[in-house]
Amino acid sequence: MGLASPPFRPTSPSDRPGPGHAHWLRVAREVADDLATDTVAREQAGKAPFDEVSRLREAGLLTLLTPAGSGGGGADLTTVYAVVREIAAADGAIGQLLGCHYFLSYSARLLAEPALAARIEERSTAGEWCWGGAFARQEPPLPLARTSRGLVLNGRQSYTTGALVADRLAVCAVREDTGEPFAVLVDTAHRGVRIDDDTDAFGQRLAAGGSVEFDDVPVKADDVLGSLSADEDILSPRSALASPVGRLVSVQLCLGMAEGVLAEVREYIRTGHTPWQHPTWPVGTSHDPQVLTAYGELTVLTRSASALADQAMEGVQDLLAHGEDVTYDEYAETAALVAMAEAAASRAAQESTARALDIVGARSTSARLGFDGFWRNARAHTLHAPVTHRLRDVGDYVLNGAHPPFVLPS
Structure with missing residues (x-):
């Protein structure tokens, strides 16, 4: 049974390749570095992020998925996921905002008829829309x-x-x-x-x-x-892809927050601020056994989740590329793999952001340092996207061969 058809990609005589993955990743890192300079102050101020959206718009990130010949960045989903992860490492909330924008705007290609999707994408690109919902x-x-x-x-x-x-x-x-x-x-x-x-x-x-x-x-x-019906008699092959495509945004968001807090902890420790600093250890080094063990565990946890995410992305890209040649069983296998990546990334985000406070020690209670922000952001996101159901789906698929349900990200 064929399940997936190629997503709509508008073509144009003037269409040309975009700048490429490396370029957009460099742009994302520049924006992330900019956001990181005042993340704590901006969150404490609590203002609606109009300025942050302007930064994303000026960097060309809001139109990243639109073909270059149509005025966009010409990027694919792999690049988009990498951008979300990079931004989330600096600011989880803005990472969520941007990831939501990408998923919802891309969903027009998966849910709408090709002609309608083309009209919507054209209007969105011209107006540099920021999508929410x-x-x-x-x-x-x-x-x-x-x-x-x-x-x-x-x-x-x-x-x-x-x-x-x-x-x-x-x-x-x-x-x-x-x-x-x-x-x-x-x-x-x-x-x-x-x-x-x-x-x-x-x-x-x-x-x-x-x-x-x-x-x-x-x-x-x-x-x-x-x-958006989950009924197999109504759900179209193209619409079904919205589930794994969207859920991988959540995966990248979690991984970004995990990697972001680990990077901040590493920088903090390297300056000599370890909670159990031994008097004979040189200032600025990291030799405490407890710090080494905890950091090592969190690094393994996060990189393992990252490897699963890479496998899931490859599976989704195959579905998008092979179209009608994809069978329902192949789709179910990829959906289960995405669920595994979700569970692993959620655990990495929760563990890393919580245990980072222990590694830093009592100083992590300082609001000025902002370590608590990583934990609060990760916990708020994972509470809205609990992995209990995804683990059950994985178990049901592996043990009973049951196909994971069509579930969209919250």
Whole structure:
């Protein structure tokens, strides 16, 4: 049974190769270094990250996935995942914001018909849109009703990533007449859209999350990206790819936060600030057995998760490249591999950000140093994306051959 078809990629006579992976990774590192200089101060200020989004826009990162001939960066998903990881290492909240933008904007290629996807991508690139939203159905559904004026969207979503700064929101709405869920694109400037900065999370504060109320917001035909039904009779091959593509964003976000805190701890220790410094050890070296053991364990944990993530990315890229030649069983195998990578990356992020405080010692309680921010960001994200269900999916697949369900990231 064929499951996956190639994602839509608009072509143009003027299309040309983009600058390449190395270029965009260098750009991401420059932006990450810039963000790292004032991460603690920005989080403590708690302002909506309009300036941060401007930095991403000016660096060309918001249009990274658009073909170069159409005015974008011409990057592929491998580059996008690397960029998210690099940004998350410096600022987990901005990494989440950017990763959400990439997944939701790319989902138009997977969910919408090719002609519609082309129109949306063209408008998004021209306006340098920042996308926010969420597709996971963890709240009461947003009703999408047909009226004499056409489709209208109502309801409230209690948390929406990027809501405070997004130009467009992509959300899951359910048709009242059929009960089928659809991905819907909404202009945040419409008068029927009300966004409240009412999120009081202890972590990921700069992910620009907030509640959104929709009051008779008109939904045009071009605003309906496609079905989000998990029913195999409705779920299209192209739409099915949205699950592993999106969940790998969460994987990279977790890995970025784990690698970021380990890098900060390494720098801190190398300056001689170890909690159990022996008087005979030279200042600026790291010889304490407890520090070495703890850091070694966390490094192994994070690099192991990274290796799993690489395997999962290769699997997803194969699905995207082989199209209709991919079987349902092959798709299920890749979905299970992504679930394994999620579980490993989540554990690496939680362990590294928590135990980093022990390695640094009592000094890690200083708000000025910002070590607590890594833990709070990682914990807030992993609570919204718990891996318990993913571990169950892996077990069910390995033991019983059950195909993992179609689950979108929260």
